[in-house]
Amino acid sequence: MEANKKNLLILHLTVFVWGFTGVLGKVISIDAVPMVWYRVLIATSTLFAWFLLTKKNIKITKKQFIQFFLTGGIVAIHWIFFFHAIKVSTVSVTLVCLSSFTLFTAILEPLIKKQPIQMGDILVGLLIILGIYMIFKFESQYTLGIIFGLSAAVASSLFSTINSTLVQKSEPSIIGFYELVGGLFWITLYRLYDGSLLNTHFNLSTKDWFYIVILGTFCTSVAYVAGVSVMRTLSAFRVSLVTNLEPVYGIILAFIFFKDKEQMTAGFYIGAIIILASIFLYPIYKNKKDKL
Numbered sequence: 001m002e003a004n005k006k007n008l009l010i011l012h013l014t015v016f017v018w019g020f021t022g023v024l025g026k027v028i029s030i031d032a033v034p035m036v037w038y039r040v041l042i043a044t045s046t047l048f049a050w051f052l053l054t055k056k057n058i059k060i061t062k063k064q065f066i067q068f069f070l071t072g073g074i075v076a077i078h079w080i081f082f083f084h085a086i087k088v089s090t091v092s093v094t095l096v097c098l099s100s101f102t103l104f105t106a107i108l109e110p111l112i113k114k115q116p117i118q119m120g121d122i123l124v125g126l127l128i129i130l131g132i133y134m135i136f137k138f139e140s141q142y143t144l145g146i147i148f149g150l151s152a153a154v155a156s157s158l159f160s161t162i163n164s165t166l167v168q169k170s171e172p173s174i175i176g177f178y179e180l181v182g183g184l185f186w187i188t189l190y191r192l193y194d195g196s197l198l199n200t201h202f203n204l205s206t207k208d209w210f211y212i213v214i215l216g217t218f219c220t221s222v223a224y225v226a227g228v229s230v231m232r233t234l235s236a237f238r239v240s241l242v243t244n245l246e247p248v249y250g251i252i253l254a255f256i257f258f259k260d261k262e263q264m265t266a267g268f269y270i271g272a273i274i275i276l277a278s279i280f281l282y283p284i285y286k287n288k289k290d291k292l
Contacts, residue, residue, distance in 0.1 A: 007230040011242050014230070017223045019249030022091040023257050024215045025083040028208050032083035034196065035212070036076060037187045042216025043224075044180040050225065051177070058174055064166075068175055071162050072182020078155035080187075081148045089145020091254035092262050095247040096135060096272045097149025102279045103128040104157035112161050124282050131274035138267025176224050244279045 028035055051058055085094040106121035136146060166175055191197035204212070254262045
């Protein structure tokens with residue numbers, strides 16, 4: 001029981017750290033693509049160092065490497081869309097849009113795993129669509145941010161659904177490491193194509209370096225390892241409920257750091273409440289359904 005309480009606290013802290021990434025994305029002055037490149041570079045290096053210290057065997061098959069490597073590209077796209085949405089709108093708008101991850105998972109998971117779509121999933125999805133409509137209607141000045149936020153949710157849903165099958169045969173930390181390697185490769189390739197990497201002189205401001213190191217270490221590699229470790233003792237139901245607090249933590253932190261800049265219309269908050277209520281009800285519905 002004590003182990004469960006400890007791991008539950010670790011999970012809450014981990015989700016809180018994930019929620020803090022939105023604030024970091026706003027205060028770091030560089031654009032989304034180079035920001036994610038630095039993030040993945042630091043996170044990959046940190047995880048590799050952790051594997052060396054723990055003398056962990058990270059050998060995988062050629063097939064596994066290709067799967068993880070390609071999935072890493074989707075992870076990179078998710079992060080780029082997420083941080084770009086923050087840059088062109090607000091942390092609150094982006095995080096609420098990212099919460100629609102539940103809707104896209106309800107659609108994509110049955111398609112990828114060739115399972116029937118459940119009526120309950122459709123109802124939850126309709127509620128989330130209603131919430132998104134409310135946000136679009138009342139925060140039209142952030143249309144571009146909303147589109148990128150929703151696109152980030154689609155990418156997140158896609159790689160999470162893929163990982164839910166991959167994790168059955170491989171250790172999560174190994175999957176995460178090679179996905180980060182893949183993400184680093186694809187972003188580097190893109191930056192070579194557009195010429196931006198050749199202009200990278202690592203001459204960021206001290207403030208940017210400080211925040212990027214926090215983003216790459218604590219908010220990515222450390223949080224990832226911590227998040228994976230607690231799943232050994234906590235139920236998937238409890239993990240999903242706590243994970244749904246990420247946008248709540250993120251929005252609260254955004255208010256603390258940015259105050260008036262995060263003030264929204266009443267329509268936004270109605271839409272946000274509909275979406276957040278839906279994603280909290282979803283795991284409860286799934287849990288009860290699985291017990292029938």
